Amino acid sequence: EIVLTQSPGTLSLSPGERATLSCRASQSVSTNYLGWYQQKPGQAPRLLIFGASSRATGIPDRFSGSGSGTDFTLTISRLEPEDFAIYYCQQYAGSPPMYTFGQGTKLEIK
Amino acid sequence: EVQLVQSGAEVKKPGESLKISCKGSGYSFASYWIGWVRQMPGKGLEWMGIIYPGDSDTRYSPSFQGQVTISADKSISTAYLQWSSLKASDTAMYYCARRINSDRYPSFDYWGQGTLVTVSS
Numbered sequence: 731e732i733v734l735t736q737s738p739g740t741l742s743l744s745p746g747e748r749a750t751l752s753c754r755a756s757q758s759v760s761t762n763y764l765g766w767y768q769q770k771p772g773q774a775p776r777l778l779i780f781g782a783s784s785r786a787t788g789i790p791d792r793f794s795g796s797g798s799g800t801d802f803t804l805t806i807s808r809l810e811p812e813d814f815a816i817y818y819c820q821q822y823a824g825s826p827p828m829y830t831f832g833q834g835t836k837l838e839i840k
Numbered sequence: 841e842v843q844l845v846q847s848g849a850e851v852k853k854p855g856e857s858l859k860i861s862c863k864g865s866g867y868s869f870a871s872y873w874i875g876w877v878r879q880m881p882g883k884g885l886e887w888m889g890i891i892y893p894g895d896s897d898t899r900y901s902p903s904f905q906g907q908v909t910i911s912a913d914k915s916i917s918t919a920y921l922q923w924s925s926l927k928a929s930d931t932a933m934y935y936c937a938r939r940i941n942s943d944r945y946p947s948f949d950y951w952g953q954g955t956l957v958t959v960s961s
Binding site: 786828 | 875877884885886887890899901935937940944945946947948949950951952953954
């Protein structure tokens with residue numbers, strides 16, 4: 731089973747700053763199979779990025795994803811007040827199918 | 841507009857059974873995989889299983905195999921998650937989520953609002 735480890739656990743930044751969130755896999759992950767989600771308190775998760783770097787519908791271009799193999803990154807270029815939330819990476823492995831989430835990174839206002 | 845609407849919060853006693861639902865609209869329900877995700881209080885997301893309503897092909901996470909049953913009725917565009925005997929440790933928020941309609945990008949693009957299940961004596 732592939733394990734996803736996100737770092738840091740908590741990231742404290744100010745609006746306008748750049749955020750860099752990391753997701754490291756215990757084994758190589760297909761680029762197409764890596765997604766990122768945002769979850770705000772009391773809300774369902776929302777898909778931000780699929781295929782490691784493709785923005786989902788309606789996602790602002792300040793969000794970008796990159797990486798390959800075992801190391802993936804979510805970057806938020808200029809933080810807006812509404813971006814402070816918990817972010818999860820997620821991967822898929824087939825045969826048998828498994829969808830695995832990282833433990834999350836909490837992005838908090840400094 | 842794509843929507844997944846889940847059934848309301850439940851309060852149950854240990855040992856009781858439960859079936860929660862997730863109704864899809866605004867798209868061809870039978871043609872998209874629907875997954876279920878657990879979030880225990882204050883914790884992260886855990887994938888439980890997934891079903892293809894078109895033919896009811898169902899896959900489970902090993903962690904949840906035998907603990908829950910996932911089903912779907914495509915005639916009413918509804919997926920279900922059920923327990924035969926609840927435990928206190930089943931207390932959590934449960935989300936259904938639609939998987940992108942492409943095997944190339946297995947991410948979940950639409951989510952239900954969640955169903956809070958509380959199991960307490």
